[in-house]
Amino acid sequence: MRSDPADYELIAPGTLQAVVALLAEEPGKWLPIAGGTDLMVQYAAGKLPAKKLVSIWNLPELRGIEVLPEEVTIGAGCTYTELREHDVIAHEFPLLASAARWTGGIANQNRGTLGGNIVNASPAADSLPALLAYEAELILTSVRGDRRVPYVGFHTGYKKMKLAPHELIRAICLRRGFSGYLHYSRKVGARNAQAISKVCVAALGRLRGTGEGGVIEEIRIALGSVAPVPLRLTEVERMVSGKTVDPELVREAKKAVAAAIRPIDDIRSTARYRAAVTANLVAEFLEQLRATGKAA
Amino acid sequence: MSHSSEHRGKCELSFTVNGKAETIRVFPMERLLDVLRNNLGRTGTKEGCGEGECGSCSVLMDGKLVNSCLVPALQAVGSSLTTIEGLAEGPQLSALQAAFLECGGAQCGICTPGMILSASHLLHKKAEPTLDEIREALAGNLCRCTGYMQIFEAVAEASRRKNPA
Numbered sequence: 001m002r003s004d005p006a007d008y009e010l011i012a013p014g015t016l017q018a019v020v021a022l023l024a025e026e027p028g029k030w031l032p033i034a035g036g037t038d039l040m041v042q043y044a045a046g047k048l049p050a051k052k053l054v055s056i057w058n059l060p061e062l063r064g065i066e067v068l069p070e071e072v073t074i075g076a077g078c079t080y081t082e083l084r085e086h087d088v089i090a091h092e093f094p095l096l097a098s099a100a101r102w103t104g105g106i107a108n109q110n111r112g113t114l115g116g117n118i119v120n121a122s123p124a125a126d127s128l129p130a131l132l133a134y135e136a137e138l139i140l141t142s143v144r145g146d147r148r149v150p151y152v153g154f155h156t157g158y159k160k161m162k163l164a165p166h167e168l169i170r171a172i173c174l175r176r177g178f179s180g181y182l183h184y185s186r187k188v189g190a191r192n193a194q195a196i197s198k199v200c201v202a203a204l205g206r207l208r209g210t211g212e213g214g215v216i217e218e219i220r221i222a223l224g225s226v227a228p229v230p231l232r233l234t235e236v237e238r239m240v241s242g243k244t245v246d247p248e249l250v251r252e253a254k255k256a257v258a259a260a261i262r263p264i265d266d267i268r269s270t271a272r273y274r275a276a277v278t279a280n281l282v283a284e285f286l287e288q289l290r291a292t293g294k295a296a
Numbered sequence: 297m298s299h300s301s302e303h304r305g306k307c308e309l310s311f312t313v314n315g316k317a318e319t320i321r322v323f324p325m326e327r328l329l330d331v332l333r334n335n336l337g338r339t340g341t342k343e344g345c346g347e348g349e350c351g352s353c354s355v356l357m358d359g360k361l362v363n364s365c366l367v368p369a370l371q372a373v374g375s376s377l378t379t380i381e382g383l384a385e386g387p388q389l390s391a392l393q394a395a396f397l398e399c400g401g402a403q404c405g406i407c408t409p410g411m412i413l414s415a416s417h418l419l420h421k422k423a424e425p426t427l428d429e430i431r432e433a434l435a436g437n438l439c440r441c442t443g444y445m446q447i448f449e450a451v452a453e454a455s456r457r458k459n460p461a
Contacts, residue, residue, distance in 0.1 A: 002346075005323035006305075010370050033368070040366040041347045043325070053325070057371045081360075105436015106414065108348055110360045111367070193435030194349055 001046040008043075010053045016061035016141070019054055020168060024143040027165035030054045034062075034077055035111030037104065038120045062115065062170065065089065071176055073139075076115025076169040080104070080127075083114065093174055094183045095130035095202040102126060102192040115169040118151075121159045121229075122196075124268075126187060128155075128230035129202035132222035134174045141170035148173070158228040181206045181218075182292050184285040188277055189268075198269035200224035201281045207293045214293030215244050221282060226261040226274055233260050236282065245290035253286060254279040311375050313338060314382030324370035328362075329353045331369045332379060340380035340409050344438070351437030354410035355379050361417040363436075380409035383416065391454040392416055401450035403441035411437050415451045423459050427452070 010033070013019050022030055031050035033039050034057050042048040056062060062077030067088050074083070080100035083089050090097045103126045104112060117127045118138070136151040140163065151172070155161050163169070184203040189195035205219035219241060221233040236256045243249055263274035310319040313336060320335045332338040332355070344352030346365050353364040356378035383390040392412050395401065402408040411434060418425055418433035425433065430451045439447060 003325075005325040005327075008323070008325040010324035010368055012370055012373070036366045036368060036371070037348055037363075040327070040368065044327070044346050044365065053368075055368070055371055104348070105351060106417065106433055107351060107354055107361045107363045107436050108366075111362055191435075193432070 003043050003046045003048060008048075008051055008053065010055060012055035012057075014059070016056075016059050016168075016170070019056055019059065020141060020143050020166070022054055023166045023168065032056045032119075032168060034113045034116045035079065037108045037112040038116065038122075056168070062113075069176075072174045074114055074172045074174070076118075076171055077113050078115075080109035080112050080114075081106070084109070092176060092178060093130070093134060095133055095185045095204065096127060096174075098185045099126040099130045099187075099200075099202065102187050105193045108194075114172055118154070118169055118172070119161070119163065121155055121161055123158065123228055123230065124196050124200070124225040125230065126197055126200050126224060129200055129222035129224045130185070131172065131174075132230055132232045133202040133204050133220045134178070135220075137173040138169055139171040139173065140164075140167045142167045146170065152232060155229040178204060182285075182289050184288060186281050186284075188281070196268060197225045199226060199263075199274050199277050199281065201278070201285070203282075203285045205285075205289050207289065210293050213244065214290070216241050216289065219289070221285065223261065223278060225269075226263040226278055228262070231261065233257060233282070235260055240286065245286050250283045250286050254283055257282045307370070309369055309373050311372050311377055313377045314379060315376075322369050324368060326369040327365055328355070328357075328367035328369055328372050328377075329364040331372075332364060332377075338379045338381055342406050342409055344406060344410075349436075349438070350407070351410040351414060351434075352407055354413045354437065356413060356417060359417075359420065361414055378413070378416075380412060383412065390416075391457045392419070392451070395450040395454040395457065396447070399450035399453055400446040401442060403439075407437055407439040407441075411439065411447055415454070418451070419455060419458070424455055425451070 030052050033053045062075045064075045065086050066073040080103050083100040084097050117125045131151045137148055138151050139146050139148050181204045186201045187197050188199045189197045203221040206217050207214035208217035219237050223231045239256050240253055257279045263271040265271050306321045306323055308321050332341050342352040344350035348363045348366045355364045357375050392415050414434050414437050430448050
């Protein structure tokens with residue numbers, strides 16, 4: 001049953017200060033709406049419980065990507081289009097740029113925002129594994145000011161997160177300096193555009209030493225759609241760190257991947273398929289990482 | 297963005313549609329799609345899925361392609377909107393419209409306005425797109441008739457006409 005627009009309030013105060021004041025005045029009563037690519041779908045289906053919405057679309061304080069010497073600060077209101085078209089994001093953070101490129105279609109990329117993707121908290125969100133891999137930090141804002149928290153641990157369970165009702169994500173910070181790394185990302189879905197991922201991988205790593213003796217100096221592997229929250233495979237990372245990639249290590253890593261993930265059967269895929277594909281993708285990443293040693 | 301002081305109820309919203317200034321009184325959460333069709337009579341914009349998957353309701357908002365089914369009317373305030381009705385100049389079809397007709401890019405017609413607006417958005421960004429770029433630009437627009445090939449050809453043909461070698 002479609003929602004009746006007469007049942008809903010929507011206001012656009014126009015400044016971040018006015019929005020956070022409203023959130024502080026009546027915590028939990030107002031739902032921020034940015035590009036609407038998730039909320040308007042719930043609304044159309046008659047499944048949007050919040051009846052009071054406050055627009056944060058186009059708020060100047062949430063716009064823009066600031067490139068600093070040490071890090072890049074992405075306004076939470078940045079759209080996927082802005083992310084994929086930004087030179088520094090495309091070159092230094094390709095995992096995020098590719099996630100932006102294969103989320104929805106062009107029309108959704110023009111409206112969907114990175115902050116919205118985080119707060120919508122879908123375990124299948126394509127941008128979130130990239131944020132885990134880059135060890136992103138979030139700047140949360142409220143009438144009390146800003147606080148900065150690591151993204152890892154922000155999502156605590158299915159659609160649950162450490163965001164107080166009076167808070168808003170203001171920006172996402174990515175530390176720079178991944179130029180010597182292999183960046184690996186894959187989305188497995190019915191198709192890239194529009195389809196929600198069955199499995200999504202964002203990983204990066206680099207070897208120390210070259211040739212056959214190259215060992216994994218640093219590695220980060222993050223996954224979407226295989227657990228109630230986006231997952232970082234810290235156990236697997238620990239297991240392979242400092243080692244040379246060989247068939248035995250790849251076999252062991254695949255077993256460890258299977259133990260770490262908690263995929264489910266749903267309309268898009270099965271737990272069994274997801275487990276098999278995830279293990280294969282991690283193996284493919286390790287093979288590519290090994291190959292970087294040969295090239296050097 | 298301005299809003300009326302009353303939170304509940306209808307409010308007065310202004311924007312331009314195909315260059316014409318419009319002011320209407322609607323609920324702020326009314327979908328832009330419904331406002332265009334029901335309040336402004338721009339029925340060229342079609343509803344397909346109503347959830348941002350099919351692209352039939354695509355319009356340009358300040359030059360950016362959006363699904364009008366997912367835009368609350370209030371967020372369109374002050375913007376400049378282009379719908380399919382805004383592409384032709386009088387009886388003169390745009391290059392894209394003419395190419396869609398000639399290449400067989402339109403059959404039942406439901407997806408066609410969205411396809412053409414997506415293609416128009418692409419050609420504004422990139423005058424001579426590759427086939428891959430055309431496919432990516434139209435990936436958010438579903439067609440159940442043509443099999444897509446004639447649509448891709450129509451976009452390529454329009455690009456060639458605008459940019460003769």
